Structure formats: structure tokens, C-alpha cells
Amino acid sequence: MIAKTLLKKIFFGLVVVFYTLFLIVYATPVYAQRINSSGYTIIFPNVNFSAGNPSSAGYDLSTTVGQLAAKQFSSSGYIVKAGFQYLHSIIPFTFSISDISIDLGSLTPDTPSTATTTLTVTFGGAGQYQVTAVEVGPLTTLSGGDTIPDTSCNGGAQTCTESSAHVWTSSTAYGFGYNMSGNDIPADFVNSTYYRPFADSTAPENPVTVMSNSNITESSISTVTFKANVSNIQPAGSYQTVIKFVATPSF
Amino acid sequence: MKFEIGKIKPMNTHIQNKKSIKKFLLTLLLFIFIFQISNLKSNEVFAQQITLSISPPLTEAVIKPGKSILVAYTVSNIGDPVVLSSGVRPFVPQGQFGDLIVEEEFSGPIRFNLENSNIKLSDSFFLPTRQGQQLLLKIRVPEGTPEGDYYYTFFVKNEPGNFLEGATSSQATAVVGSNILITVTESGLVDVQGGIGQFGVIPKYQLTFLGKKFSFFESTDTIPIVLVLNNKGKNLIKPYGTIDLKGNFGERAEFDLIPQNILSQSSRMVIATPSAQLSDVQSSVNLSGFFVGKYTLNTSLNFGIGTENLTSTMSFYAIPFKVIIATFVALAIGILLVKKIGKEE
Numbered sequence: 007m008i009a010k011t012l013l014k015k016i017f018f019g020l021v022v023v024f025y026t027l028f029l030i031v032y033a034t035p036v037y038a039q040r041i042n043s044s045g046y047t048i049i050f051p052n053v054n055f056s057a058g059n060p061s062s063a064g065y066d067l068s069t070t071v072g073q074l075a076a077k078q079f080s081s082s083g084y085i086v087k088a089g090f091q092y093l094h095s096i097i098p099f100t101f102s103i104s105d106i107s108i109d110l111g112s113l114t115p116d117t118p119s120t121a122t123t124t125l126t127v128t129f130g131g132a133g134q135y136q137v138t139a140v141e142v143g144p145l146t147t148l149s150g151g152d153t154i155p156d157t158s159c160n161g162g163a164q165t166c167t168e169s170s171a172h173v174w175t176s177s178t179a180y181g182f183g184y185n186m187s188g189n190d191i192p193a194d195f196v197n198s199t200y201y202r203p204f205a206d207s208t209a210p211e212n213p214v215t216v217m218s219n220s221n222i223t224e225s226s227i228s229t230v231t232f233k234a235n236v237s238n239i240q241p242a243g244s245y246q247t248v249i250k251f252v253a254t255p256s257f
Numbered sequence: 258m259k260f261e262i263g264k265i266k267p268m269n270t271h272i273q274n275k276k277s278i279k280k281f282l283l284t285l286l287l288f289i290f291i292f293q294i295s296n297l298k299s300n301e302v303f304a305q306q307i308t309l310s311i312s313p314p315l316t317e318a319v320i321k322p323g324k325s326i327l328v329a330y331t332v333s334n335i336g337d338p339v340v341l342s343s344g345v346r347p348f349v350p351q352g353q354f355g356d357l358i359v360e361e362e363f364s365g366p367i368r369f370n371l372e373n374s375n376i377k378l379s380d381s382f383f384l385p386t387r388q389g390q391q392l393l394l395k396i397r398v399p400e401g402t403p404e405g406d407y408y409y410t411f412f413v414k415n416e417p418g419n420f421l422e423g424a425t426s427s428q429a430t431a432v433v434g435s436n437i438l439i440t441v442t443e444s445g446l447v448d449v450q451g452g453i454g455q456f457g458v459i460p461k462y463q464l465t466f467l468g469k470k471f472s473f474f475e476s477t478d479t480i481p482i483v484l485v486l487n488n489k490g491k492n493l494i495k496p497y498g499t500i501d502l503k504g505n506f507g508e509r510a511e512f513d514l515i516p517q518n519i520l521s522q523s524s525r526m527v528i529a530t531p532s533a534q535l536s537d538v539q540s541s542v543n544l545s546g547f548f549v550g551k552y553t554l555n556t557s558l559n560f561g562i563g564t565e566n567l568t569s570t571m572s573f574y575a576i577p578f579k580v581i582i583a584t585f586v587a588l589a590i591g592i593l594l595v596k597k598i599g600k601e602e
Contacts, residue, residue: 086326105306
């Protein structure tokens with residue numbers, strides 16, 4: 007009987023200790039998640055020494071002292087502010103394509119051919135950006151007589167569009183398209199079997215976003231895999247097109 | 258005799274050493290020659306890498322009709338030597354996350370030209386590796402230009418290379434742009450018509466009771482707050498203000514809004530700092546910590562000196578589901594143990 011009472015006491019004591027420990031461990035103050043990486047931490051991402059908005063009847067000049075990249079000046083009749091007024095980075099907006107010549111080789115009917123290139127965006131601490139892609143017409147022979155149409159992926163329930171990727175695994179599904187993998191890519195590229203056709207500026211169709219980040223970006227890297235598959239009735243020839251990747255910071 | 262042998266032996270060794278050195282040197286030369294040949298051959302075909310940067314990434318200008326300004330851009334080539342050209346196209350904002358579409362054709366009343374002596378807009382120019390080029394863009398607002406906002410992207414792009422012979426191929430063109438936001442006004446006054454479009458949390462659990470919606474979270478969840486602002490005016494605006502959090506035990510936190518541009522006739526989800534989107538959920542600010550009970554969120558903002566202050570309030574509840582479940586499990590196990598020991602006794 008004494009042992010039972012003792013066990014009960016121990017048990018309830020343990021519960022109290024457990025609760026106290028839990029509260030000590032988890033009861034941290036409320037805070038917002040901070041911008042950080044292995045290389046840096048930005049607690050308040052504005053590194054000016056001072057800032058203000060002096061104005062008079064003739065002009066309005068917002069100053070940001072202590073910055074390196076953004077500059078601004080004012081004069082009668084105009085105000086110019088260069089750079090992001092709330093965030094000043096010494097790392098410029100940089101866009102890179104690892105290989106601009108995408109060689110799909112000699113195409114064999116019913117045998118898909120692929121080639122890859124890597125896109126890299128570097129943007130210091132200044133944040134939002136996007137990369138769009140558009141083709142200047144479908145893959146076309148030099149004479150312009152024959153084309154390889156843009157892919158519809160496997161077709162049927164697995165039909166892809168310029169803004170929605172789908173599975174393209176069938177060797178009898180023909181066309182030209184691309185897959186994306188890596189950072190900041192659209193969510194519909196579920197894996198390496200998901201493809202989209204490029205938007206065609208000659209259609210005319212609007213460019214489609216292939217990389218974007220509405221957050222702070224240090225360096226984002228993605229891989230574009232180009233794929234072409236032709237049937238045995240596709241006329242022989244060298245088919246070519248230009249793919250335009252447009253990288254812009256946000257506003 | 259022994260003496261003679263001993264005298265001749267070192268000489269033979271010396272000759273042998275010399276031969277060995279000669280052989281070694283010849284082999285080395287042969288290797289170097291083969292390496293050079295193979296290296297030359299491998300250099301015949303190489304991937305052309307394009308890496309371009311542009312600065313400043315954004316230019317905002319308020320200009321009277323009839324005035325012009327000059328903006329100096331620096332374009333740098335960090336990749337292989339490249340032939341570039343520059344241009345200006347209008348852009349339109351897309352969605353709520355600061356996306357945009359650069360149009361294919363030029364339109365609008367604003368006039369652009371390069372003031373460089375040797376480079377004009379759309380002219381090709383060569384930029385070697387690790388070299389920069391300053392481009393002086395003149396922006397002119399002709400007399401009679403209607404008041405309002407005009408949005409453009411100044412860009413540089415590489416000229417597509419030659420297509421590969423006898424192969425199906427595509428040439429990629431890298432275009433790197435910098436946005437230009439121009440407000441044309443005669444008086445210097447701008448049209449401020451901003452409003453709060455959405456303010457709330459993205460709830461993990463939601464309960465509707467008597468027509469009211471209640472948002473719930475587990476106490477350890479990250480809480481994403483969304484603040485979307487609308488601009489119905491004809492000029493861009495910037496928000497200045499805070500998002501405040503109040504807990505029922507007196508906890509308080511304040512987050513400053515980043516004064517991002519909300520372009521004319523568009524909406525934008527603004528970001529508060531310090532914050533970062535570390536999850537897939539797009540949000541203005543993510544709260545993390547241990548929350549218990551009712552919390553009230555309040556935003557108070559304006560669009561510059563002399564503009565109306567806008568406010569919005571909402572609340573959410575955080576319940577420690579995990580702790581409750583763990584307690585029940587612990588209690589159940591404890592009771593079972595006590596009962597079992599009691600029976601044994």
C-alpha cells in the first residue's frame with residue numbers, strides 16, 4: 007500500500023517535472039525568422055548609417071548615407087533614386103548561362119535526345135527576381151520549311167502546356183520541350199520526367215517564368231534539360247531555334 | 258687488379274646515369290608534347306558561358322514633362338568574351354509577388370537613348386572577360402506627356418552565336434535587365450490611392466462557428482502572416498508601417514514593413530522585417546516560437562507623409578496539441594503501471 011502511494015507520488019512528480027522542463031525548453035520569446043545562411047545573417051536588412059527624407063517646395067530628396075551601390079540625386083524638375091531604397095547591396099544583379107549552345111545532336115526517330123544548361127542568379131541581399139523563357143519560333147530547318155512542333159508531353163490526361171508541366175516519357179510522343187530542376191523553379195516540375203513546351207514569341211505567347219524568388223537570394227542555381235523527340239516521318243535536316251532567358255530583379 | 262676494377266666501375270656507373278637521365282628527359286618531353294597536342298585538340302570545342310551583371314538594379318524617377326535625366330548603368334562580363342546589345346522595353350506587373358512581364362515591342366511616350374559616344378541603343382558592342390562597360394541612358398519625357406506612371410526595363414543581351422552544323426540545336430540568349438519606374442507629374446504631387454487588400458494568417462486549421470471563422474495553430478507551428486496592399490491610383494506608392502502581435506500573456510512583437518513599390522493599378526504582398534520565407538508558403542512575415550492562447554495581429558500603415566493611416570486587426574488561436582496528447586499518453590501509461598503494480602502487490 008505504501009509502495010503504491012509512493013509510486014503515485016513519483017508518477018505525478020514526474021508529470022510536473024516533465025511539464026516544467028517542456029515549458030523551459032519551448033517557452034521562448036516570439037520572434038520572426040531571420041534571414042541567414044552559412045555565410046551571413048541579416049537581422050534588419052538595411053545597413054545604412056542614416057536615412058531621411060529632407061524636402062523643400064522645389065524638391066524632395068530621400069537620402070541614404072553609408073551605402074555603396076545605390077545612389078540618388080535631385081534637381082529642379084526631377085528626382086532620381088537609383089537602387090533599392092530600403093536595401094543596399096554591393097553585389098550586383100548577375101545572371102549566368104553555363105552553355106549557350108544547346109546541342110541536341112543528330113535526332114533518331116522514337117529516341118528522345120536531351121541536352122542541359124545551368125542558369126545561375128546572384129543577387130546579394132536585394133531580394134526578389136525572376137527569370138522568364140521564350141522561344142523565338144519552334145525548332146525549324148534553315149529553309150524554314152519544316153518544324154519540330156512543341157511538345158504536348160504524353161498527351162491525354164498527361165498533356166502539358168506552356169505554364170503546366172506533365173509527364174513526357176512515351177517514345178511515341180513527339181516534340182520539343184524542357185524540364186527544370188534546382189532552386190526557385192516552378193512547382194509543377196515534380197521530377198525529371200515532367201516537361202513543358204516553351205512559350206513561342208512568334209505565336210505570339212508571353213514569356214513564362216522558369217525561376218523566381220520573392221525572398222532574399224544569394225545564389226540560385228537551376229538546370230534546364232532540353233528534350234526533342236521525332237517520328238520517322240519527320241523530314242531530315244538541321245532544326246534550330248533561339249531560346250531567350252530574361253532575368254530581371256523585381257521592382 | 259682489384260684496384261683497376263675499382264677504378265673503372267665508378268666510370269661505368271656515371272655513363273649509365275647519364276643515359277638514364279637522357280631517357281628520362283626524352284620521355285618527359287614526349288609526354289609534354291602529347292599533353293600539349295591533346296590539350297590543343299580539346300580546346301577546339303568548348304561551351305560558351307555567359308555571365309552578365311547590371312547595376313543599379315532599379316531606378317525610380319519623378320519627372321516633369323519636358324525634362325530629361327541621365328542614368329549611368331554598369332554592365333559587367335564575368336563569363337566568356339561576348340557581343341552584347343542594349344535596349345529598353347515596357348513591362349507590366351504580374352500577380353502579387355513582384356513578378357513582371359517585359360513586352361516584346363517598345364511602346365509609350367518616354368524616349369530613351371544612350372549618350373555614349375560610340376554605342377547606341379540596339380548597337381552591338383564587344384565586352385571581353387572581366388571587363389565592364391558604362392552605359393549612359395538618357396530618359397526624356399516629352400512636353401505634353403500625360404501625367405501617370407510608365408514602367409520600363411533597360412536590358413543588355415548577348416547576340417546569339419552560330420548554330421551547330423549538321424545538328425539539331427538551340428542557341429540561348431541571356432538577357433539581364435534593370436527596371437525603370439517613371440512617374441510623370443507637373444506639380445510634383447502624386448495620386449495616392451492605396452488600401453489593404455488582405456490581412457490575416459494562413460491557418461493550419463480553420464473552424465467556422467456562427468458565421469465567424471476561427472484560425473488555429475499548434476503551439477510550435479510557424480505562423481505565416483499575409484498582408485496584401487492594393488494600389489488603385491495612377492502612381493506607384495510605398496507602404497510605411499508595422500505589423501504588431503499581442504499575446505494574452507502580455508507578449509508583444511513588432512515588425513516593420515519594407516517600403517516596396519506597389520505599382521499603379523496593381524496589388525502586392527508586402528514583406529515585413531526581420532523575416533524570411535523559409536517555407537514554401539509565400540507570406541509577409543513568418544512567426545516562430547511557442548504560442549498558447551489567443552493572439553491579436555494589428556497592422557497600421559500609411560503611404561507617406563500626409564496620407565491617411567490605415568489599420569486592420571485579426572486574431573488567431575494557438576493550442577499545444579502535442580503537449581496535450583503527450584500528457585494523455587503519459588498519464589495513460591502511468592495509470593496502467595500503477596494499476597499493474599497495485600494488482601501484483
